Amino acid sequence: MGMSRDFDLITFGEVMLRLSPRGYERLSSCEVFDKRAGGSELNVAAGAALLGVRTGIITKLPENDLGKYIKNEIRFEGVSDDYLIYDKTSDARLGVYYYEAGAAPRKPSIVYDRKGSSFTSIRLDEIPEDVYGKTRMFHTSGISLALCKETRDTAVELIRRFKKAGALISFDCNYRANLWSEEEARKTILSILPYVDVLFVSEETSRRMMQRTGELRSIMKEYTMEFPIQYVCTTQRTVISPKQHDFTSVIYSSKDDTYYTEEPYKAIDVVDRIGSGDAYVAGALYGLLRYGDARKALEYGNATSSTKNTIPGDLPQSDLREIDRIIRGHKNGSTSELNR
Amino acid sequence: MGMSRDFDLITFGEVMLRLSPRGYERLSSCEVFDKRAGGSELNVAAGAALLGVRTGIITKLPENDLGKYIKNEIRFEGVSDDYLIYDKTSDARLGVYYYEAGAAPRKPSIVYDRKGSSFTSIRLDEIPEDVYGKTRMFHTSGISLALCKETRDTAVELIRRFKKAGALISFDCNYRANLWSEEEARKTILSILPYVDVLFVSEETSRRMMQRTGELRSIMKEYTMEFPIQYVCTTQRTVISPKQHDFTSVIYSSKDDTYYTEEPYKAIDVVDRIGSGDAYVAGALYGLLRYGDARKALEYGNATSSTKNTIPGDLPQSDLREIDRIIRGHKNGSTSELNR
């Protein structure tokens, strides 16, 4: 899938500072925050980079010590920092979100403080012209469309330009009710679907925000009939408790008119659920970029997402060797209890 | 329930320093202690304060840096420090208890070091005369009766004076075999039941220490027939493992001769079980003080207790917004997996 270029995957989105109490401590009383980087499109780029995909991210950071921290983390994750833009204005700020883990019957919770972040001031003319021809695939999500007018306009235009330059377009709906209305989201997303090759959309989002009805499989196929979409991917998470989930997904491939599925990963020990959807995207795109194969996309996506749940922080940390071992374990049943 | 006063609830009891190893480390080898405040009657006052009840505590603290720490924590929790008494003698000391978490098949364990604490020297004449008319309700527990003669005499006389001044009396049996004998406990508690309006007593305590027989519901009703008690509350905890409990309760209301119950909270992720009984009292008293309604008492008590299990430390940390959300989730089933 795709041709030879400098990058396999370039993503576009906001990177935030994530602050969380340790263990089960709470935002309103904890004494210490674990400090991490996070953001849907960085999570995708980092997850794919860990599997061997050459990735970069287009984002905008404040030119201060916090922006420098994010840049360092992006590099630590193996993602290129070639397309980072720095905000040197006195209003420059890094968006922050506060995340607190849950324990039944108490759910995890998030407080966002991202309004007016440097990313929301990004403009197309800040992005180097030469980026469009450099990558086999471009990915962004509904969050970048939702944040504000500037990011929406930029994201839509990026999709157009990358498409025009021959890149495949991947899009994750990632609908967030606290960022925009269902109507606004639907309208905007419908306007970009003509450019999309790989679509990630949850069943709930298809039904509520996208107002689709009928069986899940029909809904998935419909997208490819209305738009020139090649793959529609829908994850299926069963929340047993905040600390235990089951996970699998369905991928519909229009080329061979086939629905790909596999047995769910059962009884996942959920250490940190945030970013597991993005890890799915990373794994699935790896399958498509490396093998051009929906079954591989399914297997890698299910494995990377399941495994991400066991990792603290937004960002995945599993390389190809680990994911391959987990896929083997999932298929064959485990033979050992410890990797020595 | 009750009239308008400065406080809704004043409690009486010892506040201790609680020291515990991190995670699953052990008292005999850990290098660091997490330092917290705890004590049954403070836990009740703090839990109620979080829900919006105006609470205070009568206790006695050493006038040193540790006493100051406890005072600060009491205020941090939203409880009034108006009725703190300071021990300025050279024998002043803060009681300590050491708590170690369990993991099946190893149970949690506690080492107490509270003998001769400043609280055990509290005398009635140290307590300001004007406190009796200031609150709608007074609460204490069997621990205050058990510690020593001074605290017993003070507690009994406080019950009498608050009752006389028109406050409702809440009492939690909270029987601790390491503090007094069953016979001594029974005799003392029987002597105060004539003053009690709201009684908290576990089934095991009713049967063993209080020597009641027959069905639980009959036992609960009997208390209200022998004494002018309005509500008898009995919690029902099922210990699946040190890390997983189910929880519900029964409240018998003598006024309408009704037993209130609801479906248990299932598969609670137990992070720290200490203080969950006190959190129940806090929630139930909130239901009575705010709504004068046994069903509300039941729902709030079950929710505050279940949720406390997920919080490190003795003290609850859930405000009304969180508890209301958890009650809704319990009644309707959860609709989302994350509070954004």
Next chain:
Amino acid sequence: MGMSRDFDLITFGEVMLRLSPRGYERLSSCEVFDKRAGGSELNVAAGAALLGVRTGIITKLPENDLGKYIKNEIRFEGVSDDYLIYDKTSDARLGVYYYEAGAAPRKPSIVYDRKGSSFTSIRLDEIPEDVYGKTRMFHTSGISLALCKETRDTAVELIRRFKKAGALISFDCNYRANLWSEEEARKTILSILPYVDVLFVSEETSRRMMQRTGELRSIMKEYTMEFPIQYVCTTQRTVISPKQHDFTSVIYSSKDDTYYTEEPYKAIDVVDRIGSGDAYVAGALYGLLRYGDARKALEYGNATSSTKNTIPGDLPQSDLREIDRIIRGHKNGSTSELNR
């Protein structure tokens, strides 16, 4: 000084979340933030409360878990939460600042992220009318004037109303070049000096922003000749290294036309310099409120400020017993090396 009221001191100002790396770790690479509360006017209220002054703060906080944290810390510090206002809008946010310690030749550094915080939306009509008659003294600083038009208008009007209601007015210039220009600052401050009883101003601010010339003592006296100011307080810090300072101050009292001074505290071990200026204000106001005596103000201010430098975080933690011991040690030379 002043009459009998519910409060001795009410302050007005922003409270922020302060995040700092541990030890000498850096913002751009640390893994963990120590989480604290801070803000000039809270620091003053907390420092005074520790000495026994009844204090409160007027401020505005987001109604989320972070606002709740700040409220709890305000109470922990012994400051009243009676005048906290909550921002329930979806734009509600808590200002944040990031602080990194220095080590010669590297200076400490701060990154502010306070734009658009809930405090900046505070309006006079949100503040209860009855507050004006409740306190003997009101204090605010140049930061509250500088943040934005809303806070400036509110601060100026508060000064007028408290003055009218008979409270003494304390004002700390606290000029911050990153918040406003010297001209804007000078003009605004000149407009409020007619209301001020106690003025805190550094020599550098007097000379640069206030454009005064001549000897320091003349400058200090001039303020009291141009305006009905009773006391002018100017601190004198000598920075030997980021980890070692000397400190003293001068107070000019117009009533007896006297300059009060004392020997500097030498070789202070600077653990955390932030908030030591506010601690000075707290100590000096304590001297005035309790004794109405400029010498006491000087001695308490110098001691509280010197001691604050040894405490991590913005907020002082020294009670009257400790400060009195330090004053004695400063006057007499130490006799012991350890407080047992």
Next chain:
Amino acid sequence: MGMSRDFDLITFGEVMLRLSPRGYERLSSCEVFDKRAGGSELNVAAGAALLGVRTGIITKLPENDLGKYIKNEIRFEGVSDDYLIYDKTSDARLGVYYYEAGAAPRKPSIVYDRKGSSFTSIRLDEIPEDVYGKTRMFHTSGISLALCKETRDTAVELIRRFKKAGALISFDCNYRANLWSEEEARKTILSILPYVDVLFVSEETSRRMMQRTGELRSIMKEYTMEFPIQYVCTTQRTVISPKQHDFTSVIYSSKDDTYYTEEPYKAIDVVDRIGSGDAYVAGALYGLLRYGDARKALEYGNATSSTKNTIPGDLPQSDLREIDRIIRGHKNGSTSELNR
């Protein structure tokens, strides 16, 4: 079982530095390592010492700060440091292993860095001649045979000399495929079985490395028919998830031709699985050394192993009082939820 001597049990084996990330953090990104001591034969000696057995260990450590740390830990655990040998060469090094916890579907993993450690240079003539007559029992494991020629020769000769001096010989196969081949292991182990009194061997090792076939019970008995072995012990672990195991064992006693078994410990909360096999050996040997009774060996072994799973680190931390309480709980069902 055995006669009166200075020691009840002396073991021989390598002690390593164990470094592990906290919680679920990962080797490739964590910032901090928890530092502990570990090694199969030390784990056995320490576990037995906790139960009251007088134990020592023969090992070789670098004469540097890390060797000193290990010596201190050996003493902390209650094991004698009489037979520690120090490597003063410039090549002296302490073996290290890195351990990362798992969470389903991700398994725990270990990176070894023990090549060329000081222990691998141990020679028989470094060990004091008088040790052989000082103990009732000697224990070592297949790891000591596998590490290198020096340790193998030394271990084999130690077995012979202790046997000759009248000590009982305990041996744990502990087969590690990353250290030696099945063939080499089988050949070496067969050569020492004529000296062994107590044999620990897993079912999988019996079948694969030892090439036994048939029912487990027959396999166990066969060892005692081919060699003068008194007891064969085989543990039975069921891995439900990385965080939950069931555990029991079978002991075959040739003297009374009996298979001892008991109900498994169910739903063990696995905090740290490493060393639970060694803890089993410690408990079983305690049963034999103290009571000479295979049922006691079974009960103590099952209890110490199950409990070890709940303890962070390689080394057990449960004394006799705790283990006896757990055995009572296992037999009778728990009566309380907390040890007060």
Next chain:
Amino acid sequence: MGMSRDFDLITFGEVMLRLSPRGYERLSSCEVFDKRAGGSELNVAAGAALLGVRTGIITKLPENDLGKYIKNEIRFEGVSDDYLIYDKTSDARLGVYYYEAGAAPRKPSIVYDRKGSSFTSIRLDEIPEDVYGKTRMFHTSGISLALCKETRDTAVELIRRFKKAGALISFDCNYRANLWSEEEARKTILSILPYVDVLFVSEETSRRMMQRTGELRSIMKEYTMEFPIQYVCTTQRTVISPKQHDFTSVIYSSKDDTYYTEEPYKAIDVVDRIGSGDAYVAGALYGLLRYGDARKALEYGNATSSTKNTIPGDLPQSDLREIDRIIRGHKNGSTSELNR
């Protein structure tokens, strides 16, 4: 000095739990305590053990997890646990002290909570009869005399019995005004000086509590003229700031009527001052036990005490190799800046 025995040095004294905030955090607000063991006579035994002296301690501990922790630490330090006595009563408790570091102008401070500890119930008949003949030297301090009548009687009788059995007696006045009056101390100490061979006494204690006058050297010599004391050791500490001290000492040897002195250690970086006096005793006794030489005693005492100031906790951690290196550096000036 002394004959061949099992032990070189046995000490008698209380061991406590020491709890301290991290860094410059404070008792009244810190969240975490570092947990350590401490006590003057354990500090002496541990310091001497590190230098190669065979040491033990006679003390009494509660038979609970905290007593077990102290036992483990005693062993970790290389001190024998042969003479530990366990308190199995329900009143058993471990004494605690809370220590907070200082920073100029704020001094370090300590809160004791040791009343009624298990040690205060120690009786002579609990101590094995055979201990008296087992050691070359016995050491205790004024703290053991001061705690209560039981410990005083026991300490005095131990001094008599060890002396009678041929051991040398070492005694450190260690006067603590918060434990007993000067008069009581003087009377008691005078009653034991006839048994003492090595006396540690500060100049201040000689002058105030012991009511000696004149030059320090005359005072020191007088002790040996009034009593059959061989060595009088007086430390000389200059407190530049809580974080910087100078240190040296004088030893008077009656045998050769000589005062031994050396240049002070200058500009010691004081990390934790507690226990540095005990470390001095350890070093000096090592010099006497190993070399019978007052100059060696002086050099080792000065080095161990100076170095202890740089170590967190009460207990020294410097072995002979390190102390020898520090003595060489002190004598010759340093030649390198780093030990590689």
Next chain:
Amino acid sequence: MGMSRDFDLITFGEVMLRLSPRGYERLSSCEVFDKRAGGSELNVAAGAALLGVRTGIITKLPENDLGKYIKNEIRFEGVSDDYLIYDKTSDARLGVYYYEAGAAPRKPSIVYDRKGSSFTSIRLDEIPEDVYGKTRMFHTSGISLALCKETRDTAVELIRRFKKAGALISFDCNYRANLWSEEEARKTILSILPYVDVLFVSEETSRRMMQRTGELRSIMKEYTMEFPIQYVCTTQRTVISPKQHDFTSVIYSSKDDTYYTEEPYKAIDVVDRIGSGDAYVAGALYGLLRYGDARKALEYGNATSSTKNTIPGDLPQSDLREIDRIIRGHKNGSTSELNR
């Protein structure tokens, strides 16, 4: 200085895992290690990268989780991972060193465990042929020559090939007596000096290992007369205490036959001295690569080295903005005490 290429600076050397106790804790008793990456030539590359130089490193890492960690840190630091070589053999290991901070009179100390690390197996044919033409400058140090024959041969041949390909050669003698003898070092270094353009050598190394005599300035100039060296750089550190140093340097430039010097940085607060020599190299090379100017080299080298002392870990963390600010402060005297 130099022509346009992909990289400005490529270095060659070993990267190790650095483990150190927190604060003043000790290797022999600490519970936790801070985990960092370090190694002289990485430190140089990272320091230069922070200033804006495009750098890479040639090194060899084990293909395991620890090698992955080092790779991530290399990227985090802004250094290219293009020339990392992975050791896939079963003997692969990462060198480790343990570092403990000092406090007067106790020096910092290091325990090395680097024998047989993957780096010591590096061979020239593993390094891509195309690297030689890609950089303007190549740097290595005496450590790479000293480790073993493989690394020496590789380093010498790299110097030759880079030189031949037109790169400038920078070499830091960095003599370590624990790695090789003075004679071996001298002989080897003399053999490469004909290729060197920039030489870093301390005065002590010049005198002892290199056996030079006379005044320092003459010694420096002699090197350039015997070999075609352009710049000789010698640092001058004055160790006041483990926590306070003064620092400056001399650079001799043969082109203009000039010695460049400046006033020392005084009273540097030494947080972590390791790597400050490498930071000097980084700063000096930046001055040469960016400006081709010895004065700039001197100023940047002195500033980066002084500042590195204030940073925990081997690796510098100061970017150009910070270093420029520190140079200004050094030249002009500070004007503010805090960077806001």
